Amino acid sequence: MKTINPKAQQRDVEVLSNKKVGAYHHIVLAVGDLAIATRPGNFVAISVGDAMSNTILRRAFAIYRASDRGQYGGTIELVVAPHGLGSRWLCARQIHDRVNIVAPLGTSFGIPTEPVNALLVGGGYGAAPLFGLAEVLKSQGSRVDMILGASVAGKIYAPLEGKRSVNTTTLTTEDGSTGIKGRVTDVMPALIEKHKSEIIYSCGPMAMLNAVNQIAEQFQLMHQCAVEESMACGIGVCMTCVIPLKGDDGLVRMSRSCIDGPVVDGSAVIWGSDRTVPEGTLGK
């Protein structure tokens, strides 16, 4: 009977650690055996506030890393930007506080069956899920090059331990405060050629993903990206989180990014359809 959300569980879990890292908070949750079921690209939906809160919806966060070993049993780690009320509430949690989660949710990054040269492109906190992905790719024999971009240095998330599994890391900032001044897409073409990249993985703001996808098309490379749409439920029941995706049958459908995503094939997305339903979408 369970063909959707097959591994998802709702649980009260303990906060094991919460550290400020640049503009973000690195948060570790003790999730027990949920960690085993988690794949790079999956996300977690977290209740924010308490019984008196006026925020009734969960917040979605990409899972930065999942680990099923270790002192506290299974853990998942998040990289959270204090943005509005809910994410700031989460960033204010202290060790031993408990939060209610539903995880793991959504699709994960597809892992090639053979070793490849992979280029991972992350924007802001979008870098987070790429480190877990890098570990998997590395352990499977792939080459991993990474580009991390943000507006300013503090918004680049690039922890030292994350670099273990990465062959090269290139940083870009729009203000030049660290790395190369410019955007991730400015440095992509040269790196693709240099490292003979065969597949691109990306995660970050939609506009960045769109630009990355254009380069992927130009070089005719596979491109898997993790999209971000406003989500009310995270489990596929509300239809708020849709993006226009072209199916195998060639038809464009408004598809739920929480179930059919967040990781989708860049070539399947009808890009640039902000605040509109693209022409030709089924049922428009």
Added chain:
Amino acid sequence: MKTINPKAQQRDVEVLSNKKVGAYHHIVLAVGDLAIATRPGNFVAISVGDAMSNTILRRAFAIYRASDRGQYGGTIELVVAPHGLGSRWLCARQIHDRVNIVAPLGTSFGIPTEPVNALLVGGGYGAAPLFGLAEVLKSQGSRVDMILGASVAGKIYAPLEGKRSVNTTTLTTEDGSTGIKGRVTDVMPALIEKHKSEIIYSCGPMAMLNAVNQIAEQFQLMHQCAVEESMACGIGVCMTCVIPLKGDDGLVRMSRSCIDGPVVDGSAVIWGSDRTVPEGTLGK
């Protein structure tokens, strides 16, 4: 320009202490010079929750004691029953937490110009404001007898230090778990006669105040009581907290218990008008 709420201020204040006492929490707030303006019978309106809370109204609490000396400057003390979300939130505050208050609000108990024999009758947490009143009465030479009642022993608030200013204390509980089994009104007639009481002060549930008032009338004694109606604002702007009061002109008006109360003359109240506007009320 300031004829209503003349002494009230809105302030963020620090919680100095919060201790569980029986069924209640005894909470001390550092309120600075607001303590000087506070009289027995005044109340404080407290914001509950944080910026994310769905509780938009303040909660009213009688001021148990106010003190303008001491290590932390002026303080006010409250006795809070954890009832619903808001009062439970308040009872969960820890030392150094801050809460937003508006105080002092409302009328205070009238103090006779000459020493008298006063009988103070409190029900549940309604005992709280009577201790501050007892101190004032005592220091002015009056005799103070006190009756404290509740359903069970744990709901009687009768701190040791509170008894300093009291000549006698009589306890009643409905289940007989402490003191005399019964209600405060069961013991009132005998005590009135024994101590030659001349004035009655009361605070507690409306039904108790009503019963106390009947005895006061029977003995033709002055009766000042602190009433409790649901209050949305506490400062006189919403008209939710009204009770029917007979004015000096003999007319009954729906009067605001936050401004014209909470302390009112028992003989002015049209008792037993639950969920109705009494006949003859102005404008009915």
Added chain:
Amino acid sequence: MNETFKAFDFRTRFGSITFPSPIFTASGCAGSGKELSQFFSLDELGAIVTKSIAVKPRSGRATPRMAETPSGMLNSIGLQGPGIDQFLEIDIPWLISRNVRTIVSISGETVEEYATLARKLRSVSGLSGIEVNISCPNVENRGMVFACDPIASREVIQVVRRNLGNDLPIIAKLSPDVTDLVSIAHGVVDAGANGLALINTLLGMVIDIDARRPKLAGKTGGLSGPAIRPVAVRAIYQVHAALPQIPILGMGGVASGRDALELIFAGASGVSIGTATFGDPGAPLRIKRELEIALKERGFSSFADAVGAAHES
């Protein structure tokens, strides 16, 4: 038999059908059922009410489709769905084969579309009822929502009854955004509705003050969640007072068993859980359990005794 161990009599009736539990899902808030089945067993509920289905596939509106609001949310899904044919081919068989009681919600843009939907559903076996969502824009009448127009509301229910036959209960789902809800309720009951679903969302809007435009791509959206519960309670109370024989499926901001009880005391014979499921996937089952406790604590031995209890005093 010891009273304590007797199962609580949770049965409730809409038209000819008896449901073993008074807790339902709300249309559009439970996907196709499958999505929730990971979190609890669907047959614990009175029924799953499916997302309103149209004759043809519908893409729905563009995104953003949601905005959180104080104790509520706006949605502007625009009735996205696969169309009745695919729905009957894929979603319904899945539910029926798993013995999930199912109420199909239907929506049309013309009276004729409602007729078509009813005809197609007539021959489907295993259904427990039809909820007629008339809070849809009527393209034949300047896009005015059916549920806001007493004549159009009536007409829709009439054609649904005529085309569906008399076996399945029809529950007409009304909008609170009307001047006189009771008269609309009277109209649809006269036209053949066996029950009423109250309430659909309230029309609302959020403005993104940084972008200086409505936050939702569709500009307005439907307000749901605890914020609207007082409006739902009022609507149910008013309609139950006017039409005490007609069972009401209540909804609007129910997030706990106590909330459900409020709607039940106001006159609801069943309660649908909508937005609460987004914050807590297990909400329908949790609320069912909390409701059972709340009823027992208050000395009720059967659910039916509680319906409308706030009208007695």
Added chain:
Amino acid sequence: MNETFKAFDFRTRFGSITFPSPIFTASGCAGSGKELSQFFSLDELGAIVTKSIAVKPRSGRATPRMAETPSGMLNSIGLQGPGIDQFLEIDIPWLISRNVRTIVSISGETVEEYATLARKLRSVSGLSGIEVNISCPNVENRGMVFACDPIASREVIQVVRRNLGNDLPIIAKLSPDVTDLVSIAHGVVDAGANGLALINTLLGMVIDIDARRPKLAGKTGGLSGPAIRPVAVRAIYQVHAALPQIPILGMGGVASGRDALELIFAGASGVSIGTATFGDPGAPLRIKRELEIALKERGFSSFADAVGAAHES
């Protein structure tokens, strides 16, 4: 002069009157003014809108008169007040003598009562406007609320205009509990309203599940507070789109400068603060300051430029 030090141009107009600030109090939420004067200086506001006053003294409804709801509250005051004569003798002179700009809200149970109130106000000097609360039960028409009946709404505004003369602006306060708000707005503007106040409370109910009866003695009450803000924004947006020349005094759940800006971008030329004052006596002034910051941050140099900004895209 240095731009940074130039006072922000906060002026706004309703009819013939220019107000120096767009933040007002909401009728029924600021007492007689006196109560708030302890917390801030009333002349910082555009105006105090007084509690709706009737011809005769009114006791209002029995208690309980309020219930807190998720992010909102219900009230059922029942228009308690001293009647117009005592009001003109005591409350108004106090406000005028202290140079507090004052908009008098009036309410009647018949069209004739509105006429009487307007006549009595005609001769009062120093007022800044009349808000006509037509969300009152019309005793001549089965207690149907005036604001829910297009013909009655129009009639009320007509007689108020006729009896008040042409000097003072008339702001008609509408109820959101109607099927077609825009047509009601058109009607009252045709009848002589210079502005519209949007929105009054939504009709709601809370049931006390322990007592098994409605919590409020008056059974139903008006829902206000942040919970209803999306309904207010929608109402203002719709009416401003239809009647862009008519200034709107917006209200409904505004608790911060950002909330106020939402209503202003939707089309409000002024914003009234109601329920927020109960939780924070200084709310009107705080919100005015927050609004000034929010407008400056967004590059506005005058308030007027911001009105309706969400309609441009």
